[in-house]
Amino acid sequence: MSTSTTTPAPLRRRLVVRGVVQGVGFRPHVARLANGLGLAGTCRNDATSVVVEVEGTAALVEEFARRLEDEAPPLARIMSVASAELPASGGGGFAIVGSTVSDGARTLVPPDTAVCDDCLLELHDPADRRHRHAFITCTNCGPRFTITEDLPYDRPATTMATFPMCAACAREYADVRDRRHHAQPIACHDCGPTLRVIDPHGHEMAAGTEASVRAAVAALRAGAIVAVKGVGGYHLACDAASSSATTVLRQRKARPDQPFAVMVADLEGAEQIVHVGAAAEVLTSPERPIVLLARRLGAPVADRVAPGLGELGVLLPYTPLHHLLFADLPDGSPGAPPALVMTSGNLSGEALCFDDADALARLGGIADAFLTHDRAIAVPCEDSVLAWHESGAVPLRRSRGFAPLPVPLGRAGGVVLAAGAELKNTVALARDGLAFVSAHVGDLGSLESRAAQAGAAAQLLRFHRAVPELVVADLHPGYASRAWAEAVAADLRIPLYDVQHHHAHLASLAAEHGRLDDPVLGVVFDGTGYGCDAGIWGGEFLLLGDGGLSAERLGHLGTVRLPGGDEGVRNPVRTAALALLSAGVELAGTPVADALTDAEHAFVRKLHDTGRGWVETSSVGRLFDVVSALLGVRSRVTYEAQAAVELEVLARRSSARAAGVSLELPCRRDSGPVLLDPDPLVRSLAAALRDAVPVEDLAWAFHDTLAAAAADLAGELAAAHGAHWIGLSGGVFSNRLLLALLKQRLTSAGFGVLTHSLVPANDGGLALGQVAVGVRALQQSREDRPPTMRLGGPGRILETATTD
Numbered sequence: 118m119s120t121s122t123t124t125p126a127p128l129r130r131r132l133v134v135r136g137v138v139q140g141v142g143f144r145p146h147v148a149r150l151a152n153g154l155g156l157a158g159t160c161r162n163d164a165t166s167v168v169v170e171v172e173g174t175a176a177l178v179e180e181f182a183r184r185l186e187d188e189a190p191p192l193a194r195i196m197s198v199a200s201a202e203l204p205a206s207g208g209g210g211f212a213i214v215g216s217t218v219s220d221g222a223r224t225l226v227p228p229d230t231a232v233c234d235d236c237l238l239e240l241h242d243p244a245d246r247r248h249r250h251a252f253i254t255c256t257n258c259g260p261r262f263t264i265t266e267d268l269p270y271d272r273p274a275t276t277m278a279t280f281p282m283c284a285a286c287a288r289e290y291a292d293v294r295d296r297r298h299h300a301q302p303i304a305c306h307d308c309g310p311t312l313r314v315i316d317p318h319g320h321e322m323a324a325g326t327e328a329s330v331r332a333a334v335a336a337l338r339a340g341a342i343v344a345v346k347g348v349g350g351y352h353l354a355c356d357a358a359s360s361s362a363t364t365v366l367r368q369r370k371a372r373p374d375q376p377f378a379v380m381v382a383d384l385e386g387a388e389q390i391v392h393v394g395a396a397a398e399v400l401t402s403p404e405r406p407i408v409l410l411a412r413r414l415g416a417p418v419a420d421r422v423a424p425g426l427g428e429l430g431v432l433l434p435y436t437p438l439h440h441l442l443f444a445d446l447p448d449g450s451p452g453a454p455p456a457l458v459m460t461s462g463n464l465s466g467e468a469l470c471f472d473d474a475d476a477l478a479r480l481g482g483i484a485d486a487f488l489t490h491d492r493a494i495a496v497p498c499e500d501s502v503l504a505w506h507e508s509g510a511v512p513l514r515r516s517r518g519f520a521p522l523p524v525p526l527g528r529a530g531g532v533v534l535a536a537g538a539e540l541k542n543t544v545a546l547a548r549d550g551l552a553f554v555s556a557h558v559g560d561l562g563s564l565e566s567r568a569a570q571a572g573a574a575a576q577l578l579r580f581h582r583a584v585p586e587l588v589v590a591d592l593h594p595g596y597a598s599r600a601w602a603e604a605v606a607a608d609l610r611i612p613l614y615d616v617q618h619h620h621a622h623l624a625s626l627a628a629e630h631g632r633l634d635d636p637v638l639g640v641v642f643d644g645t646g647y648g649c650d651a652g653i654w655g656g657e658f659l660l661l662g663d664g665g666l667s668a669e670r671l672g673h674l675g676t677v678r679l680p681g682g683d684e685g686v687r688n689p690v691r692t693a694a695l696a697l698l699s700a701g702v703e704l705a706g707t708p709v710a711d712a713l714t715d716a717e718h719a720f721v722r723k724l725h726d727t728g729r730g731w732v733e734t735s736s737v738g739r740l741f742d743v744v745s746a747l748l749g750v751r752s753r754v755t756y757e758a759q760a761a762v763e764l765e766v767l768a769r770r771s772s773a774r775a776a777g778v779s780l781e782l783p784c785r786r787d788s789g790p791v792l793l794d795p796d797p798l799v800r801s802l803a804a805a806l807r808d809a810v811p812v813e814d815l816a817w818a819f820h821d822t823l824a825a826a827a828a829d830l831a832g833e834l835a836a837a838h839g840a841h842w843i844g845l846s847g848g849v850f851s852n853r854l855l856l857a858l859l860k861q862r863l864t865s866a867g868f869g870v871l872t873h874s875l876v877p878a879n880d881g882g883l884a885l886g887q888v889a890v891g892v893r894a895l896q897q898s899r900e901d902r903p904p905t906m907r908l909g910g911p912g913r914i915l916e917t918a919t920t921d
Contacts, residue, residue, distance in 0.1 A: 127205040129158070129172040132182060136196035137522065138167045139270040140227045142256025144213050145298035146190050151211040152293065154181055158208075162216040162269040164582070172205055191257055192230055192403065194522065213299065216269045226262050226270065226580055228518050229348050229498065230403040231435035233258035235296060240437055241444070246285065249447075251326055251438045252309045252492065256300045258403070260348045262521060262556075264302060266495045268580055272301040276493040283308035310492035312438070317481040330441050333488040337442075337453045342366050344462055344484035347436055349498030349517050349556070350471040351462025353483060354380075356454040363421040363458060369483040372465040375756035376423035378407045378430040378500065380459040382443035387431050390416040390456060396505045404518025405435035406501040408510070418456055425751075427766050432459065432500065438488075461499060466562050468569035471497040479565075496576055497569065498556040506853040512877045513851055514541070516557040521577070523551035524875055524885060527631050528664075531895045534574060534585035535887035536602035538618075538880035539593070540757065542570055545884035546577040546585070547892050552628065553577055554876060554885050561597040570601060589614045589891035591621070591883070593647035612898075616890045618646030618883070619657045620668035622846040625886030629875040632842055633665035633889060637871065638835035640827055640859070643847035643879070644686075644738030644758065653679065655736025655847070656793070658831060660838050666893045671834045672791035676733035677740060680724050685731070689742035689760045690752035694721040695731060696743045700799040707803060708749030737823075737849045740795055744819050747802055748812045758848065765852050768816035778810060778818040782826040791834070793826050824858035832866050844871035848879035 134143070139162055147160045147169050156178065158171040171181050186195055232240070236253045239245040247253045254260070267274040282290060286305055289297040297303045304310065312329035314322040314336075323332040336343050337354060340362045345352045353370065355362040357379045367373060381387050384397055391410035393400065400408055407430045412418070416429070423429055434440045442453045462470045462480055470476035471494040477487065502514040528550055535545040542558040555573040559566050578585070590602035592615050606613040616624070623639035639659040648654035649670075656674025661667070678695040679685040685692050690712045697704055704710040704718070713721065724730040738761060745751045745760035750767055754760050781797035798819075805815055831843050843863050850856050856872065863870045876882030 125174045127172050127207070128175045128178050129170060129203040129205045130178050130182070131201045131203055132169040132171070132185065133166045133199040134169065134185070134195060134197075135166045135199075135225075137192070137194035137225045137227045139225075139268075140261045140265075140301060141192035142190040142298070142300070143167050143193050145256060145293055146188070146193075147185065148211055148213055148293045148298070150181060150184055150188070156181055156211060158211050159214045160211070161214045162271065164217070164269055170203065171211075172208070192227060194225070196225075213293070216271055225523060226265055226268065226521050228262050228404070228520060228522060229260050230258050230518060231405040231433075232437050232440065233403075236437070237440065240440060247305050249326055249441060250304075250306050250309065251312055251330075251441055251490070252302070252304050253437045254300060254302045254304075255296045256298065257296070259302050263349045263494050263496050263498050263517075264492070265580075270301060275301055276495050277302050277304070280304055280309055280492075310490045312488065312490050315477075315487045315489065317477070317484060317487070319477055322486060326441070327447060329488060331446055333486065334442060334446065334453050336486045337457065341485040342369070342483060344476060344480050344487045344489075345438070345442075345459075346473070346476070346487070346489040347438070349494060349496070350469040351476050351480065352459045353462050353480070355458045357422055357456035357458045358417050358419055358454060360419045360421060363419045366458065366460070366483070367421060370460070370465055372460075373755040374424050374759060375465070376426055376430060377458045377460045378432055379418060379422060380432050380434060380439065380457045381455060382440075383433065386455055387433065389413070390418050391429050391431050396510075399503060399505070399510055400431065400433055402518075404501060405433055406503045406518060407432045409502070409504040409513075422458060425763050425766070427769065430502065459500075466560055466566075468559055468563065468565040469497050469499055496556065497572075499559075504851065504853055506857060508857070510874075511851065511853060511856070512873060512875070513879065514557050514881055515543075515554065515876050520556040521553050521580075523553050524629055525631070526550050526552050526628060526889055526892060527633065528892065528896070530892035531586040532583045533587045533589060533888050533891040533895060534578070534605065535589040535884040535891060536591070536598040536605075537570070537884035537887065538591060539596045539598050541877070541879055541881040542566070542598060543881055543884045544570060544574045544577065545888040546574075546581060546583060547888040548581060548583055552885055552888050553581070554882075557881060567597055567601065570598065574605075585609065585611060587612050587614055587891050587895050589616055589887040591615075591647065591887075592617050592649065614891050614894050616887045617649050617668070619643070619654055619659060619847065620661075621883045621886035621890065622646075622878070623659050623661050623668060623844055623886065624665045624889045625876055625882040626844045626846040626871050626873060626878075627661055627665055628885055628889040629873065630871050632844075632871065633661075633893070635842055636838065636840040637661040637842045637844045638671075638831055638838065638840040639668070639844045639846060640831050641847040642737035642827075642849035644849075645734065645736050653732060653734035653736060655734060655738055656740070657735070658790070658834055660834070660840065661844075664893045665890055666897065670790050671838070672793070672830055673735040674737055674740060675785060675792040675794045675796070676735050677743060677795055678724075678731040679734050679736075679739055680721065680731040682732070686739075686742070686754070688717075688753055689746040691717060691721055692739055693743045693746035694718075695725060696795070696799050697747070697803065698722075698725040700796040700803075702800055702803045707747065707806065709746055709752075712746065712749075712752035737847075741849070743795075743799065744802065744816075747799070748806070748815055750812070750816070758851070761849070761852060764816050765820070765854050767813050768820050768854055771811070771813040771817035773811070773814045774817055774821075776814075778805060778814055780805070780818050780822040782822050784826075784830060791830060793830060798822065820852075820854050821858055824855055824862060828859055828862035828866065832863065832868065835868060842869045842871055846873065846878050846882075850878040
């Protein structure tokens, strides 16, 4: 009797993997997995994906497909895997083959990530050939977004193209078993970028790793200011414990009070200056953001680093160069001071410096020395900033480590470009159901910042080989962001679409939660936004509907009077004086009267008596200014929201937590939207001051009263309009105390509460809302239905004039 065996017929399958799968070691992962399973086939990048073909038994191919996702590299973000059966070819072996290029949709660019633990071990290992190499990296870490000039992500399309690999690096790059297999930024001492130190006139002071690090460390220890070139731009660094160094930096940078970030070597160093707790996971994450944490009493950090605040913005090293600065030098002498100010390399109000010549020109009057290198930065990228509170992190600036990861919109549509806001600007591009929000650009008050906005948009369009069909802008006729959008629309002969400021805030929140198709009652509190009635809004209760395309104004804060436009914003005491007079409270005996100059007193009294020289605003941000000045916290500001930030700090010091303090912020129901009347609040605060109630208790009571009034009104409006979700957006919700108090009340009332976790609640998230509404508007226009916007003003596609 004889037996025979049948060999299973081979199966060949193509797997097209989309997401963040280029520049993260995905092809080496595929090759190792296929070789380990004995499968034949190929793997390649194209402009949209990683394309894999594997051939073997059905069981092994199925195992490969499962492990392809389950064991993906740590930096990969798989969004979809499309599978198709192919005829078996009978070939043997598995290979990574050359990339293909197309002009269609594009793959996703990975963000920059902090140097990984494996690379750090090599960095500090004297026996390793990359010992103290300032640009050590592998497929699991290092620069990606900021060195990418085009896609697909291969070395020739990065700023590493000018550094030919040495033989040793080339062997590692080609070895599928190596951690640096197809790591595009691969380099070593022999073939990689090099460090040097120059003075403000461009004269070389030191060259090479050891001489440059030694010179920079000596300068920092001597109290000098050093401009340090990182992955996405320049930092200005100095000894954070030095009062003289931090004072000089403030003077030269023209930044009187706004807090500086502080970099420390490790978690142990962070614990010396702040209470870390559960935030350790965020601090040590691959994104390495700046995290705002409570300052320790007696922390060895100069008061001028974060004046008037109880927190410090702390971050850990994320580049090999940062680690080298803090480490002991080869001769055993100490590295940099244990805490370094690491603030953006720019003058206050200008864009980040990232080009070497521009940095020398613009920072030459600030820095005493420049620690730089010869790897170009393709895309500027600021540090990301998160604020920490009991229930997690609140994004304040989404940039390095997060940009340009997309936000799914849940709907396919055309190509839409959004111009973003005037302050904290970002731009956004939507295509194929995804929204790509740029890195932080900043305030558009300077020519450099406006050029940076245009550059960020051009980079998005270049990466995605996209031509927009629609441009979206804020309603404000005077915004530089809008002027830019109008120019783009005219140049491309495409429509321009208006989205009101607070509508865009709410849409950004709904977009990041996938709730654009649900009715959402939005509580949108911020500083100022141009309203559909040409007024200044900022304390809005909006109902989002029609797939995000409409927003109905159901309520708002009653108006306060803003004297002199921007001068009123810079001098909260003037706004507070008008608020007191409007509420029937005399100025005498209040901190406001003490802070006003004689000329201001006469000026404000004249404005009140004549009823001219001021504008009304429903801004909650301005109400914070009023209360801050009334309580004697902050009468003049040197940076945005300073009065509100310091008022929150004061409130957190309250031990009574508003016990026995009664403030009023009642509803007023006239014709039209419901109002929260601020006049009784101002009167009750002034009365409590006269009764000598501690100001920290009044600060807490104000937060609690505002939260209670907003929760009651939002709950009433949501119930009346069938909205089960209430969203909290706008820059005021960077205030974690107000956010927590309001969220707690709404949750207790049974509502689902949406808050920001992907993009900031402030204007840094506005572009996402604009682009989400723009996609819906474009879809509706294709359906021959005119888009509408129920905010009492225009919400239309504006056809730009064209000439032949």
